[in-house]
Amino acid sequence: MITFIGKRLLGLVGTLLIASFLVFAVTEFSPGNVARKTLGPFAAQESVDLLYQKLHLNDSLPVRYVRWLGVLTGVIADPLQDPALKLDFKDPRGDRYFGNFGYSTLYKLPVNDVIWNRLGNTALLAGISFALIVPLSLIFGVLAGMREGSFLDRTISVFGIVATSIPEFASGVFLVAIFVVALRLLPGTSPLTTGGGGWSLASQFVLPVAVLVLYDSGYVVRMVRGSTAEVMSKPYIRTAILKGLSFKTVVWRHAVRNAMIAPFTVILLQINFLISGVVVTEMVFAYPGFGRMLLEASLFGDIALIEAATLVALAVATTTQLLSDLGYALLNPQIRVG
Amino acid sequence: MTDYRDNEHISTLARELSEKKIDRREFVRFATLLGLSATAAYGLAGKITGEAFAPAARAQALPKGGTIRIGNRIKEIKNPHTYSWGGYDSNMSRQVVEYLTFTDEKGATHPYLAESWTATPDLKTWTFKLRNDVKWSNGEPLTADHVVWNLKRVLDPEVGSSMIGLMSSYMLKDDPTQKDAKGNPKQVLWDANAIEKVDNSTFRFNCKVAQVAVPEHLFHYVMAILHPDENGVFQVGSKGTGAFELVEFEVGKKATFKAKKGYWGGDANVDMIEMTDTGDDPTAAISALASKQLHGLVFADPLQYDALAALPHLQLYSVATGETVVLRMKVTEKPFNDVRVRQAMRYAIDQGPILQVALHGLGREGQHHHTSPAHPEYAELPPFKRDLAKAKQLLAAAGFPNGLDTEIFVPTDLPWGQVQVESAVEQWKDAGIRVKINLMPGASYWDVWTKVPFGSTIWYHRPLAIMTYGLAYRTGAPWNESAYSNKEFDDLLTQAEGTIDVNKRREFMAKLEKILQDDGPLVQPLFRDTFTFMDKRVKGFSMHPTNYFFGWKVGLAEA
Numbered sequence: 030m031i032t033f034i035g036k037r038l039l040g041l042v043g044t045l046l047i048a049s050f051l052v053f054a055v056t057e058f059s060p061g062n063v064a065r066k067t068l069g070p071f072a073a074q075e076s077v078d079l080l081y082q083k084l085h086l087n088d089s090l091p092v093r094y095v096r097w098l099g100v101l102t103g104v105i106a107d108p109l110q111d112p113a114l115k116l117d118f119k120d121p122r123g124d125r126y127f128g129n130f131g132y133s134t135l136y137k138l139p140v141n142d143v144i145w146n147r148l149g150n151t152a153l154l155a156g157i158s159f160a161l162i163v164p165l166s167l168i169f170g171v172l173a174g175m176r177e178g179s180f181l182d183r184t185i186s187v188f189g190i191v192a193t194s195i196p197e198f199a200s201g202v203f204l205v206a207i208f209v210v211a212l213r214l215l216p217g218t219s220p221l222t223t224g225g226g227g228w229s230l231a232s233q234f235v236l237p238v239a240v241l242v243l244y245d246s247g248y249v250v251r252m253v254r255g256s257t258a259e260v261m262s263k264p265y266i267r268t269a270i271l272k273g274l275s276f277k278t279v280v281w282r283h284a285v286r287n288a289m290i291a292p293f294t295v296i297l298l299q300i301n302f303l304i305s306g307v308v309v310t311e312m313v314f315a316y317p318g319f320g321r322m323l324l325e326a327s328l329f330g331d332i333a334l335i336e337a338a339t340l341v342a343l344a345v346a347t348t349t350q351l352l353s354d355l356g357y358a359l360l361n362p363q364i365r366v367g
Numbered sequence: 368m369t370d371y372r373d374n375e376h377i378s379t380l381a382r383e384l385s386e387k388k389i390d391r392r393e394f395v396r397f398a399t400l401l402g403l404s405a406t407a408a409y410g411l412a413g414k415i416t417g418e419a420f421a422p423a424a425r426a427q428a429l430p431k432g433g434t435i436r437i438g439n440r441i442k443e444i445k446n447p448h449t450y451s452w453g454g455y456d457s458n459m460s461r462q463v464v465e466y467l468t469f470t471d472e473k474g475a476t477h478p479y480l481a482e483s484w485t486a487t488p489d490l491k492t493w494t495f496k497l498r499n500d501v502k503w504s505n506g507e508p509l510t511a512d513h514v515v516w517n518l519k520r521v522l523d524p525e526v527g528s529s530m531i532g533l534m535s536s537y538m539l540k541d542d543p544t545q546k547d548a549k550g551n552p553k554q555v556l557w558d559a560n561a562i563e564k565v566d567n568s569t570f571r572f573n574c575k576v577a578q579v580a581v582p583e584h585l586f587h588y589v590m591a592i593l594h595p596d597e598n599g600v601f602q603v604g605s606k607g608t609g610a611f612e613l614v615e616f617e618v619g620k621k622a623t624f625k626a627k628k629g630y631w632g633g634d635a636n637v638d639m640i641e642m643t644d645t646g647d648d649p650t651a652a653i654s655a656l657a658s659k660q661l662h663g664l665v666f667a668d669p670l671q672y673d674a675l676a677a678l679p680h681l682q683l684y685s686v687a688t689g690e691t692v693v694l695r696m697k698v699t700e701k702p703f704n705d706v707r708v709r710q711a712m713r714y715a716i717d718q719g720p721i722l723q724v725a726l727h728g729l730g731r732e733g734q735h736h737h738t739s740p741a742h743p744e745y746a747e748l749p750p751f752k753r754d755l756a757k758a759k760q761l762l763a764a765a766g767f768p769n770g771l772d773t774e775i776f777v778p779t780d781l782p783w784g785q786v787q788v789e790s791a792v793e794q795w796k797d798a799g800i801r802v803k804i805n806l807m808p809g810a811s812y813w814d815v816w817t818k819v820p821f822g823s824t825i826w827y828h829r830p831l832a833i834m835t836y837g838l839a840y841r842t843g844a845p846w847n848e849s850a851y852s853n854k855e856f857d858d859l860l861t862q863a864e865g866t867i868d869v870n871k872r873r874e875f876m877a878k879l880e881k882i883l884q885d886d887g888p889l890v891q892p893l894f895r896d897t898f899t900f901m902d903k904r905v906k907g908f909s910m911h912p913t914n915y916f917f918g919w920k921v922g923l924a925e926a
């Protein structure tokens with residue numbers, strides 16, 4: 030077990046290294062020049078070239094990548110914080126420490142001052158949504174799957190398909206039209222500040238969470254339903270029914286645990302979706318989250334921020350994968366990790 | 368201020384007004400440009416025409432206190448002298464740092480930091496006097512030295528300010544002894560004394576050639592007067608002469624301004640201004656207004672119009688403008704280096720339907736010369752009509768008998784501009800011009816807008832058409848995105864800039880407009896009316912054609 034986790038952690042570090050290098054390489058080929066974007070279209074070419082040089086963007090790709098790794102691990106000081114460059118890049122934590130993600134050229138702040146707050150906002154949105162998606166999907170999925178073809182199954186399935194096939198930007202606008210414009214019950218955007226219109230923070234979460242839950246649980250319900258229906262057709266279920274157990278006991282004791290194995294992975298994958306896939310919802314509700322930040326950073330070519338965001342998203346993905354493998358072993362005694 | 372009779376230009380204007388050659392609005396606009404105060408100009412207009420002069424409505428007492436919340440894109444604001452946007456960035460710094468003059472929504476230019484100004488009859492020497500009660504936020508008084516520092520800074524080509532496009536013809540010359548990086552002669556002040564400090568509160572422009580629009584140039588959004596200590600940088604805590612201080616700023620999120628005690632213009636009515644970024648999605652702003660999280664937007668998009676007009680607690684504000692999106696072709700790039708191709712692009716366009724589709728008719732048709740009927744010097748040319756046969760013939764003559772394939776770069780941050788391109792592309796198809804649309808996020812487009820061969824660029828309103836011409840079409844101007852260069856055009860423009868007689872000036876304009884129609888680098892289907900919506904609680908607001916928001920003008924009534 031320990032070896033298994035150790036191996037997976039090593040794999041995680043390897044994945045992060047490869048992915049971070051790929052991000053560096055890909056941004057190399059994306060259009061636009063960060064120095065030009067920082068100074069604006071009308072700055073003289075000389076000032077742009079000078080800034081380009083100051084940002085050490087002239088160096089070759091491997092040199093820059095290794096330097097970025099060095100800064101991240103605290104082996105070398107961040108060269109951009111050198112006051113002689115007059116870039117005005119100041120990090121209260123100092124220029125050399127472990128976990129130094131560098132300086133965001135878009136926000137003009139240390140990446141560590143930008144990213145955690147945004148990630149926290151998105152984690153909150155994702156956490157609330159996840160806490161609703163899981164129980165809702167399990168309940169409706171099992172209810173639909175235990176009697177395949179019944180009226181209840183048909184109703185839940187149709188609802189699930191509809192919910193999942195309406196994109197978030199459409200359901201967002203739809204919900205705003207009903208609850209904000211017509212009924213005036215909820216705020217239309219979620220800037221996470223109080224004051225404007227007197228809406229509480231809690232009320233600002235209702236609509237973004239509703240959009241995510243509708244979109245995502247529709248899909249997970251279908252997965253749970255499919256898996257439950259398959260298990261319900263197994264011979265051991267028939268045996269259990271024939272030996273006189275009540276239908277409730279059969280479903281609860283025999284079917285659910287076995288039916289959970291496949292959906293378990295799917296459910297954990299939703300965490301990844303909720304961390305970096307919520308960008309559409311964040312745009313519709315002007316929510317100051319991680320997805321919107323990553324989009325803006327990518328458009329600007331803010332490599333330090335893109336790298337940091339990629340590493341965080343990957344770390345989340347790899348961790349949930351590890352959890353799902355461990356969970357598998359718990360659900361299915363036939364699987365042994367190691 | 369000099370008596371109007373001393374100034375032959377004002378006498379000319381007065382004569383034209385009495386002969387009904389110009390209307391009262393034009394008279395006021397030009398008279399104020401020449402230094403007559405707006406009140407005096409309105410009064411004089413009344414005397415000349417015999418019409419009763421309606422006194423300006425007494426500033427109504429506005430409610431005090433509260434925080435006004437405005438939707439705005441929170442972009443980088445660090446360098447006001449090199450802003451390229453105006454719509455977003457200058458509406459933030461504008462609350463803190465101020466301008467020498469103030470052009471109102473009707474086109475009349477008023478005193479602001481400059482209390483008065485006079486021009487010599489040859490329109491070459493302009494003397495400005497500063498108010499003596501203006502103080503920076505640290506208590507230091509504003510002096511002519513501060514202003515001269517700002518003026519010299521924006522006219523230094525190394526700073527890269529767009530003021531150069533406006534002022535180079537009358538303030539700068541090429542210095543063959545100095546070369547810039549490309550080996551071209553460097554532009555320097557045409558005379559060491561071109562910007563002159565007269566005394567502590569007076570400064571002077573000694574112009575190379577006559578120029579009529581000096582006061583209006585000083586209201587261009589990059590011409591904010593910054594404290595020299597800040598070295599051109601604007602940020603939280605920067606010194607300003609304005610009614611507010613910037614206390615909080617985060618790109619992409621929020622900017623907060625706090626009213627300052629002892630503002631020279633009288634303390635602001637509201638305690639705070641909060642500007643919030645609702646992102647690239649125009650529906651988010653609608654939602655925020657619907658739930659009263661915002662009191663208004665600095666400006667609204669036509670795609671938002673129907674939804675916002677349906678909200679009963681909002682008030683519409685609109686004004687006709689010279690704001691437009693030009694589909695401009697870089698004349699140094701194939702196939703647009705051939706004038707016949709550029710003409711064909713124009714002849715294939717039918718403006719009316721585009722106006723309907725892109726703006727729901729909220730604007731007027733363009734004539735492909737970037738001068739709007741909202742401009743005082745607008746010269747009406749025969750309508751430029753769609754002519755497909757001619758377009759095809761021109762294309763064939765240019766060596767494209769089977770039509771033409773090209774690509775247009777379009778920023779996605781302006782939805783109606785995108786719709787305009789889509790409908791133009793449909794119309795071009797009829798002439799065999801197949802245009803591929805290359806959508807780019809706004810941030811990426813503004814990185815390459817002066818470089819792409821064919822692009823869709825927004826141009827905001829400027830009070831005079833000659834100002835736009837100086838920025839966008841004069842040879843070598845920094846914002847000349849199409850690399851257009853026409854000696855005849857440049858010469859006529861310089862002459863127009865020195866002509867106060869409106870009718871004479873309109874003759875120059877007719878020629879300039881015709882040159883752009885025949886030879887110019889642009890397809891320009893329409894002008895829009897700018898508009899926005901504000902909560903009915905917001906008092907004192909008026910829509911400015913350039914979308915400028917002034918925090919000191921507004922008050923917020925109780926809910």
